[in-house]
Amino acid sequence: MSYSPFISELIKKLDAKEGDTLSVRNGEREYVGTLMPHHEFSLEDIIILKLSNGYNIGIRISESSSVTLISKGAAKEKKPRPEQHSSGKTVSVLGTGGTIASYVDYRTGAVHPALSAGDLVAAVPEIKDICDVKAEVLFSIFSENMNVENWQTIAEEAADRINAGAEGCIIPHGTDTMGYTSAALAFMLGDLPKPVVLVGAQRSSDRPSSDAYTNLVSAARFIVNTDASEVFVLMHASSSDSSAAVHRGTKVRKMHTSRRDAFKSVNSPVVATVDFEGGIDFHADYRKKSSSKVCAQTEMETNVALLQYFPGMSPSVFSRILHESSGVVISGTGLGHVSSDMAEEIKSAVQGGTSVVMTSQCLYGRTNLNVYNTGRDLISAGVIPGEDMLPETAYVKLMWVLAQTSDADKISEMMRTNLRGEISDRRDISE
Amino acid sequence: MSYSPFISELIKKLDAKEGDTLSVRNGEREYVGTLMPHHEFSLEDIIILKLSNGYNIGIRISESSSVTLISKGAAKEKKPRPEQHSSGKTVSVLGTGGTIASYVDYRTGAVHPALSAGDLVAAVPEIKDICDVKAEVLFSIFSENMNVENWQTIAEEAADRINAGAEGCIIPHGTDTMGYTSAALAFMLGDLPKPVVLVGAQRSSDRPSSDAYTNLVSAARFIVNTDASEVFVLMHASSSDSSAAVHRGTKVRKMHTSRRDAFKSVNSPVVATVDFEGGIDFHADYRKKSSSKVCAQTEMETNVALLQYFPGMSPSVFSRILHESSGVVISGTGLGHVSSDMAEEIKSAVQGGTSVVMTSQCLYGRTNLNVYNTGRDLISAGVIPGEDMLPETAYVKLMWVLAQTSDADKISEMMRTNLRGEISDRRDISE
Incomplete structure (x- = not known):
């Protein structure tokens, strides 16, 4: 979808190009960032800015919005990120596709599945303050197309990374069938010595309320800072942007088509919550990390x-x-x-x-x-x-x-x- | 299941027979009532008393329970019920089976489907203070066996009773497929001038926490005291015994295998709540009663x-x-x-x-x-x-x-x- 006539006119008047730095004020809120390309799935009254913290944000423009051109080209000053020391541990990120994967292709803003390993890491700068990230793309498909062979590939690759010394695996995954995949990985990876955490996103990059980055960063924090070692699904705990819930992979179900807290633990408490500002709280028993190796048992009867x-x-x-x-x-x-x-x-x-x-x-x-x-x-x-x-x-x-x-x-x-x-x-x- | 050896011995020692009046004290709680038969589905450590208010109650007996024989035969005194004037309106009760139907066969305490129209009314004396009840049994089946022909029968009979002047219909129904039946009745009974309320029970008569009576009485109160006229499902609103939720028949789903508040409105607010002690509150718009006739459109494509x-x-x-x-x-x-x-x-x-x-x-x-x-x-x-x-x-x-x-x-x-x-x-x- 292209821009509305109003926005098209505005951008033309400002002589703003993609890559230029804009300020947008909506009432009391002001956003300053680099103008990103408008893609086919964006709403016509939205412009996308890449903020200095690395996030893309979609901002609705109305006639009462105040939009000004700050500078041609990217903003010079970068707000320093809060200092944090990396744990030195390595977390393996194995991309599989879905909204979260396309999301992190911040250069284009497109929500069709397309990303490289480099993009994935570059898009979430905070994650490098937590751990060393080794990001790879296994495949890039919508999760409704995820099949048994995909489950097997993920299980084998995750086992391989963990046996090679990773502190855990993050699996960015489309949300539609994430609960099926997490259950499959749980059965295939029986003696898991390090955690495998599936994360998704319910909001694409042109929405102000995206959950992709917070879920990714929370997964890294959970893997590095706790001794829990199971297959988990980590998604927003509520519709507010304050914490993530860590669900047991065999007890979790997508219970809403669109909410950020769509995933619910059923007949089981949430295993842990990861506060976006602070601590990690456990609410149930869990399997502990160990130094053993894992052997993926991936055979499945498909009939x-x-x-x-x-x-x-x-x-x-x-x-x-x-x-x-x-x-x-x-x-x-x-x-x-x-x-x-x-x-x-x-x-x-x-x-x-x-x-x-x-x-x-x-x-x-x-x-x-x-x-x-x-x-x-x-x-x-x-x-x-x-x-x-x-x-x-x-x-x-x-x-x-x-x-x-x-x-x-x-x-x-x-x-x-x-x-x-x-x-x-x-x-x-x-x- | 028969009584535990402990209860068998106790009853033998008291020389208590079914129909005798017993007192049971568990800690601070005392129950006085008529000993009812123990049936095959009762837990072995439970005895069932028919209380003076007409309710059956299952009481767990432990070694710390104090059980005494008050009199041979039924208790003489009946606690008077709070005075209430019947509205004079007639509510049609059309039994279809399920736990709620078997429940009200208070003479035997059995949970297999078996009841007569007389039993149904006699079992809930309060209902006669609210309205005149015309109770009939359409059939008596578990709701997992409910089929399209049953839906058609219920729709036709309910339309008939309403067209003949009933203020509304109560359909006692097994809970398993109650949401499917309520949706079917909603489509079949388009121009409904009086409400059709499905009620069920999640607890059989040998449980202290039965919900059958309160749901039946609440349905009668809702029909008589409000002007709402749709197909509704009325069940406990929470696991506590304080109010019933009135769900729109097309928006309700059984979301728990056993809880009393198993039924939830999905993507829709609960239409109303009926407080067991007091008022009725509405939370959504609803269709109003009228004086028109309803024509049941019961044809269904079954393939x-x-x-x-x-x-x-x-x-x-x-x-x-x-x-x-x-x-x-x-x-x-x-x-x-x-x-x-x-x-x-x-x-x-x-x-x-x-x-x-x-x-x-x-x-x-x-x-x-x-x-x-x-x-x-x-x-x-x-x-x-x-x-x-x-x-x-x-x-x-x-x-x-x-x-x-x-x-x-x-x-x-x-x-x-x-x-x-x-x-x-x-x-x-x-x-």
Whole structure:
């Protein structure tokens, strides 16, 4: 989208070019920075300035805005950053794409996925005060296109960097399927001696309220300053810009299409919060760092499906998927129910060799198939109760478990055993 | 489950029989009531007393409990209920089954579905102080077995009672699929002149913290004392026993497997809260009562499926469902995305005549297919954006819309138009 006629006229009048330094005053707020290119996804009434702290900011221009040209070319003076000593530890940043990756291509401001390793580091100057960064780009795709091979690549590369001495890995990732990827990495990287932290961004670079930089910097601080060593997702903790939440990779779900605090820990507390100004607080137990090596177990059975039960779901329509898949995760209603006719179809599929795991579309709470007859029937038939696992995590886990063993009892046992924090302790059922 | 050996011994020692009056003291709390039968779903350390106010209560018995026999046979004195004048209005109660229906079969305490119209009224004496109740049982099934024909029956019977002069209908319903049924009734009962309120219970009769009675009584109060006339779901507002939330039938979802406040309004405020001790507060606009008649439009296209997208979803596995269904609702990732290969399959299905609606598995927030190329491609191919509709509501709506018209443009227009509060106003996209 191009500029509005009003902004086009204004820029022409100022004779401002990209790279020139502008001042924009909106009411009491003044921004001084370098004019960045306006890209196709920017709103027409927004101009993008690169501030002296390295951030890009999108500023809405109205007729009451005051815009002046400060100098041709970049601003001479750079506000000094607060002094901080790098830990000397090396953090590996493995780019995969998504809004956060495109975001940090600050030279163009474009939100299509395109970045180099150098850009990624250069875009977040603070991170170099925290640690040495080794940034690489594994691939650059929207996360809705993330597939099993991508998960495997990330797991192998992360294991490699950690075994080579990195203090941890940051995985910038599109937010759409970040919860699936974090669960996959958690199962693939079992004996993780150093943390793997997925970070994303819900706001692209032409929005004043971007979350990309703070999430990246918080991930680096979390890796360097704590002894936690699991696969985590780190995203804004609230819609305000004050802290990030560190979620366990198997317990986290994107619960909002657009909010910065879209990610929620489900059936589990947030593991830690990282205050943007200060400390890091833990709210749950976690696995500690060690000096051992990690061996990525990346094999996955891909013939697995995730199906949500709904009233009117027809056994004949879903029969083939149930019978021809190696594994199926159902998100049933309530405690883990389906209609009687679907229950018959599922039982028949289980008898035919399909591993079926029952979770709940409620998302919150625990399944319990022992309350009603139909549930008990499913258990008798061999349906595996998913405890309080997210349907998405159960799906990823089933893919991984089916690649480890083909023994039905062993599959059931592994699915019902807490391997990576994906199953919470059973709470008092009276609650 | 039978009593624990400790309770069995205690009851034997007291020579207490079902129907005798007992006192149970746990610490400072004392309960006096009639001993009820212990049923198969009761916990072994619980005894059930019918209190003088008509409620059944389950009391946990430990070695520190003091249990005494007050009298053989039922207690003589009945605590008088607070005086209240019935409004003289008639509320129709149409039982459909579920925990709430079985619950009110107070004579046996059983949680399997079994009740008569008389039981339903007798079990909630307070309701007769609020209105005249005409209670009937339409059927008695667990809600996971609720199907389209059941929705049609409920809609027709509710319309009939309202047209015959009822001030409103209360539909006791199993909680598992209550949100689907409420959405179906909302679409079927368009010009509703009196409210239809679905109520359920998350706690069976052997739990001290039952919610069935309070939900039923609150529904009666809401119908009689307000001028709101939509299809609503009324359930506990919090885990404490203080108020009920009245949710719009198209915006509500069961979000917890077991909590009493499992139901949440998604992308919409709760319409009203009913304080158990006092007033009724509204938090949103609502449709008003009128004196017109309602005509139930119950036709539904049943060849519709609801599919959640997941990474690794195979176009070939889901091709048949996409192509052979009349309509499919996808719960995509984030703003409404699927992988490129699934997008191709969906486009091909749309070209073949399948109506496809895109919603988000995030549940919260609004879909937006205009941000990325793949989304714009889907829109161009004719995929219908689901706005901020719940996937479950979009599924029910699509069944209903496909029964109204077979014209693709009209289907798309109806799906994108807010008919029953199922689509919220677009908020500021900067938020």
